[in-house]
Amino acid sequence: METVLVVGATGNIGVSAVTAALRSKRNVLAIVRNDESSKRLIKHVGTSEGIICVQADVTSDNGVRNVVDQVRAGKLPAFQHVWSSVGGEYVSVPLEEIDTERLRRNMNISFEANFFAYRDTIGFLRDQNHPQSTWTICTGMQGELAIFPLPAMTQGALFPMCIAGMRENEETNVRFNEVFLGFRVEHDEDAITHGVVKASDFATVYELILNDETARSSRIKVLTPEDMKKLNIQKRY
Ligand SMILES: NC(=O)c1ccc[n+]([C@@H]2O[C@H](COP(=O)([O-])OP(=O)(O)OC[C@H]3O[C@@H](n4cnc5c(N)ncnc54)[C@H](OP(=O)(O)O)[C@@H]3O)[C@@H](O)[C@H]2O)c1
Numbered sequence: 001m002e003t004v005l006v007v008g009a010t011g012n013i014g015v016s017a018v019t020a021a022l023r024s025k026r027n028v029l030a031i032v033r034n035d036e037s038s039k040r041l042i043k044h045v046g047t048s049e050g051i052i053c054v055q056a057d058v059t060s061d062n063g064v065r066n067v068v069d070q071v072r073a074g075k076l077p078a079f080q081h082v083w084s085s086v087g088g089e090y091v092s093v094p095l096e097e098i099d100t101e102r103l104r105r106n107m108n109i110s111f112e113a114n115f116f117a118y119r120d121t122i123g124f125l126r127d128q129n130h131p132q133s134t135w136t137i138c139t140g141m142q143g144e145l146a147i148f149p150l151p152a153m154t155q156g157a158l159f160p161m162c163i164a165g166m167r168e169n170e171e172t173n174v175r176f177n178e179v180f181l182g183f184r185v186e187h188d189e190d191a192i193t194h195g196v197v198k199a200s201d202f203a204t205v206y207e208l209i210l211n212d213e214t215a216r217s218s219r220i221k222v223l224t225p226e227d228m229k230k231l232n233i234q235k236r237y
Pocket residue numbers: 007008009010011012013014033037057058059085086087088109110138139140141151155181182183184185186
């Protein structure tokens with residue numbers, strides 16, 4: 001059975017990815033920060049079956065790398081797919097009120113952690129040479145709208161990283177894709193309260209990506225409910 005490594009697994013989007021992996025009959029290796037995070041993940045997903053949690057600090061230079069080292073050493077299961085959606089604050093603080101510490105913290109969580117996730121897992125996926133491997137990241141339209149400047153700037157940095165990932169994997173065994181999300185998705189119970197899209201509903205997008213081999217080196221635009229039923233695939237170059 002295939003395994004999906006999920007980075008940012010406890011988040012609104014990460015829980016959606018875990019749900020998609022399980023629904024598509026794959027196991028999950030979830031990187032979490034502590035026991036409390038593991039419990040929250042299991043609660044949101046509704047089951048622990050098929051999920052192995054491993055603790056690491058994904059915002060540090062070697063957090064994800066240490067997990068991959070454990071996989072290479074056979075202490076954790078090999079994975080054929082990676083999903084990354086580490087995210088920082090979702091707030092509307094004006095630019096002039098963002099102090100340096102806050103800017104750096106958010107760039108670290110929302111940009112660097114996703115960069116480390118790519119840098120330190122892609123070699124393992126290529127080495128395995130599994131023909132259906134995927135590497136997927138979630139970015140958001142805030143990166144273009146900038147109504148919330150702090151998350152917008154971190155998304156902006158992810159956009160060229162995604163295009164580079166698409167180019168660098170065009171001819172590899174790994175289908176690199178960026179999910180570009182244009183509406184709000186939250187954990188199911190929060191989504192009901194706030195009237196936004198449920199993580200379990202958004203999960204269909206990742207199910208489609210995992211199973212649809214035409215999604216390769218592309219941006220998958222999710223701007224309408226229809227885009228959760230049929231992939232809206234866009235080439236970026
Ligand atoms: N939700 C949306 O509707 C939406 C829309 C468009 C784009 N996106 C993008 O998707 C990404 C994830 O969004 P989200 O809504 O899922 O965010 P979220 O619910 O805040 O989840 C963020 C994830 O990052 C982890 N994380 C945050 N700070 C961390 C830290 N210091 N150390 C280790 N882990 C940390 C969280 O772990 P803990 O649970 O342990 O805190 C969680 O797993 C973001 O880049 C966001 O811009 C989201």
